[in-house]
Amino acid sequence: MSGSDMRALVMPKWGLTMTQGVVVKWLVDEGADVEQGAELLDVETEKILSAVESPANGVLRRRAVAEGSTIPVGGLLGVIADADVADEAIDGFAATFEAEFTPETEAVAGEGPSPQHVDVNGHSLRYLKLGEGGEPAVLVHGFGGDLNNWLFNHEALSAVRAVYALDLPGHGESSKNVGDGTVGLLAQVVAGFMDALELPSAHLAGHSLGGAIAAELADKAPDRVRSLSLIASVGLGREFRPGFLDGFATARRRRQIKPVLDALFADPALVTRRLVNEVLQYKRLDGVEEALAGIAGNLVADGEQSVCIRERLATYPGRVLVIWGADDQVVPASHASGLPDGMHVEVIDAVGHMPMMEASARVNQVLAAHFEGRLTA
Amino acid sequence: MARTLTILQAINEALDQEMARDSSVIVMGEDVVGGSGAEGEMDAWGGPLGVTKGLYGKYGDRMLDTPITESAFIGAAVGAAASGLRPVAELMFSDFVGVCFDQIYNQAAKFRYMFGGRAETPVVVRTMYGAGLRAAAQHSQSPYSIFTHVPGLKCVMPVTPYDAKGLLIQAIRDNDPVIFFEHKGLYETEGEVPEQSYSIPFGEANVVREGNDVSIISLGLMVHRSLEAAETLAGEGIQCEVVDLRTTSPLDEDTVLESAENTGRVVVVDEAPPRCSIATDISALIAQHAFDALEAPISLVTAPHTPVPFAGVLEDQYMPDATRIAAAVRSVAGYAP
Incomplete structure (x- = not known):
């Protein structure tokens, strides 16, 4: 991650039927350096408990969700950026993401490929x-x-x-x-x-x-x-x-x-x-x-x-x-x-x-x- | 491949698959084939609520309509089981057991023991129980503790379609007499059920919700009401573990005790009256074996010690509901000596 780049950490889609996940536990504090692939938080779905990994190297600047909350697939969990990106920019990035995000509906989720x-x-x-x-x-x-x-x-x-x-x-x-x-x-x-x-x-x-x-x-x-x-x-x-x-x-x-x-x-x-x-x-x-x-x-x-x-x-x-x-x-x-x-x-x-x-x-x-x-x- | 079925459909599918698999499986009871004086499939009622509908067309004379004589046909089913068939007899309302109790209690339940293990009685008695349908005191009881009390009987009460199919298949394959309780208020409950045959072993309670604050031990329709209460309580920050006993004989003591030891706070929810009941039995089990883990007295949420009232407003008061369950949980959760 370089300069002013910011990356959204989003709720992953594990399997065809997953539409949402529950944030069980954050494993990393806000402000911590993270490497790509590092486990940032545990998420539980109807099927499985697993860790969400960092999409990039950088700093976990924001935890956008509290433990215990249910977030749709693709929804914002946090923001990864360099330490020198301004707080306002991070807030703006998160706000824009939230404003533009539309959760996949159950009907759409069921329309994908099936066994x-x-x-x-x-x-x-x-x-x-x-x-x-x-x-x-x-x-x-x-x-x-x-x-x-x-x-x-x-x-x-x-x-x-x-x-x-x-x-x-x-x-x-x-x-x-x-x-x-x-x-x-x-x-x-x-x-x-x-x-x-x-x-x-x-x-x-x-x-x-x-x-x-x-x-x-x-x-x-x-x-x-x-x-x-x-x-x-x-x-x-x-x-x-x-x-x-x-x-x-x-x-x-x-x-x-x-x-x-x-x-x-x-x-x-x-x-x-x-x-x-x-x-x-x-x-x-x-x-x-x-x-x-x-x-x-x-x-x-x-x-x-x-x-x-x-x-x-x-x-x-x-x-x-x-x-x-x-x-x-x-x-x-x-x-x-x-x-x-x-x-x-x-x-x-x-x-x-x-x-x-x-x-x-x-x-x-x-x-x-x-x-x-x-x-x- | 799993599809969504009701409990009624899941029971029908279990009967269908076992009758197809094993020609010694027969079904007998009042109106399980026809009704209203008409013959067979031309007027196939399939039991008072249609649970056995469609089976006559496939299995013909292995579906036996009986007179309204429980003493005769439950006795016939027990005898047929002792001599090689696997009958599934439908005792329309479990309240009617009084007239055929000897056949179940003193015959079927005793054969294996009294013949030194050389006789088996693989009979299933399917029977409706439970209040809430405005059916009055003689058609609304939950007498499962009476059967649970009898050594030699197995007692099963499914609360989901998945469990209904798997437990009924197990009941039919089991070599001992099994009383299979179906709550009238649960037949239309939906859930995913695999198409393939499968069996769920008896004595395996199901933890249907995990939580660390309070254990709710429950059975039958009350499991759904306990889950409803648990959902409300989660919003208040109280996390309940809800245990569905699934079978009261054999009883999965380990799962009950494990949960009680985990939370230290226990509410037992039972639709039946409070004396000599499953609720008191579970309570005694926990008091005896998990006393050191308890942080509060065990709370029982049950019906009162009265017949089931016919007046709707009273019947609704009679049955434990989510509000009463939640109140009991709050009191147990907040208990300090």
């Missing part, structure tokens, strides 16, 4: 496409997840390309049959999904189990995978949090699932009652427990991962990005070391197994640069 279903090899798959054109990207969630795991990433990545997020078989609102539940089968389903949507090739980003699936596809059909992004991926080492998969697959109650979910995040405060309820609602659907058990049996045996993609990665000719949270308690960040040459490795401090949620700004930045070939090993 679709497509049939692939006998599986009905739910997916959401955001953005148009460019080299397309496909986002593949992990064990027990769904397309909403990309809530903080999907829209940001879709600025310059069509980005597809799907629910794997057995997950989200896709059908619950998972066949033999192997990574190979799931990779075939992702390939079938790309066929059905007429995507000859795409940038593939996978989280956890999704990483192994993306890597499997890159190995079997390298020409279909323009680049590979592996986030806290399965298949790069032996260790895996003991009891995690079974605990997740069999939990039916809040008291059972809460400690399992706590292990996903460096900051357990992110595991809100709402998040727990959403996971339980998914878990209660007929067929989910069997589907998850079927997949889990192929991922871990005798306490060790039974899927290995490390060697096969070396033969993949495309670009590979590996992202890990340094505090990952499910699959340790040590699995990001000793990888074949030529890969870009990004380990993010103070982040757990869900870096795309806990450090979304950084992950979005690195993924976008990787898709465009702007990262070096």
Whole structure:
């Protein structure tokens, strides 16, 4: 930020259905120096609790809203500017912003893109496409997840390309049959999904189990995978949090699932009652427990991962990005070391197994640069 | 894919999906098929309020209209359950349980125990309860504590369409007798319900609003009124945690105690009269196991110890409302020894 520039800090839009958020807590005082990406305040929506990050380097000159207030998406939260910008100018900027701002109405919010279903090899798959054109990207969630795991990433990545997020078989609102539940089968389903949507090739980003699936596809059909992004991926080492998969697959109650979910995040405060309820609602659907058990049996045996993609990665000719949270308690960040040459490795401090949620700004930045070939090993 | 349904539609969908999934599920009760002397689907009432409407056309003779003889058809349902079917019997008003109580209390509830675990009685009794509909003293009661008192029975009272579907599916799949309470005033309550089948385990209370100042422990229609009060109180700076018990047997003691320990101030809201009730039961539980955490006496907001009045103005006074709940919360929140 230079000279008289001022930047509005606004209520972000996390996911299609978000129309407003509640300011839970300011994390930074007025007058504090802030860096781009620094967490400024916690916001809670109907779905999630997360931090709003600074859009620029500068000074947080104004907190425009009090803790506890409900602000529509796009509404002013604060003003970032240099220390030498006059107070009057800041007030004027805020007043102009407020005067010109019209909140998105509920009706408009509901008119945007919505999830679709497509049939692939006998599986009905739910997916959401955001953005148009460019080299397309496909986002593949992990064990027990769904397309909403990309809530903080999907829209940001879709600025310059069509980005597809799907629910794997057995997950989200896709059908619950998972066949033999192997990574190979799931990779075939992702390939079938790309066929059905007429995507000859795409940038593939996978989280956890999704990483192994993306890597499997890159190995079997390298020409279909323009680049590979592996986030806290399965298949790069032996260790895996003991009891995690079974605990997740069999939990039916809040008291059972809460400690399992706590292990996903460096900051357990992110595991809100709402998040727990959403996971339980998914878990209660007929067929989910069997589907998850079927997949889990192929991922871990005798306490060790039974899927290995490390060697096969070396033969993949495309670009590979590996992202890990340094505090990952499910699959340790040590699995990001000793990888074949030529890969870009990004380990993010103070982040757990869900870096795309806990450090979304950084992950979005690195993924976008990787898709465009702007990262070096 | 979730759509918006009413509780009435959610119950209908749960019955429909379970009847489609399991041919041993049957439905029996007064006018669950037809009514007014006409045959079957030509005049399908689907119960007095239309909850079972449309099921006769799909499931035919698995939908059984019965005479107005609760003693006979509740007994028949219990017997059918003991011998392999999964009947869902509709006891139109829970107030009518007097004539079929032996079948529920001394037969269905005892079989598993008395036959050493070798007999199961997977019967569901769906039944309406609650005041507010000007239906007078014999059609307006909330007698869930009578059933909760009986070992061997499970008692369920959903307050949202999501819970209604998931708890009824669980009730049908459960191998013990389940009394499924439907509040007359909640049938038109709307909410999101997944199309797919799902089941909600019993004994899992739902914290429907989080707060750190006062716990409101509630059930049935009273959960909605408690939420209404909590909204008002939030404007006054009092943050209430509202707990919906969902099932009174089994009871999720942990969630109740966790909330009481968190706030130290508790209001229990129950539509039923105050003696030997769910309210007194919850109160005793907290006094026994969370006494050290309490900052104020536990306050009970209940109906008075009278029959439900027929006069509208009295009936409105009889039922706890948001104003009375809010007053109790203020008093508990402001209590200092």
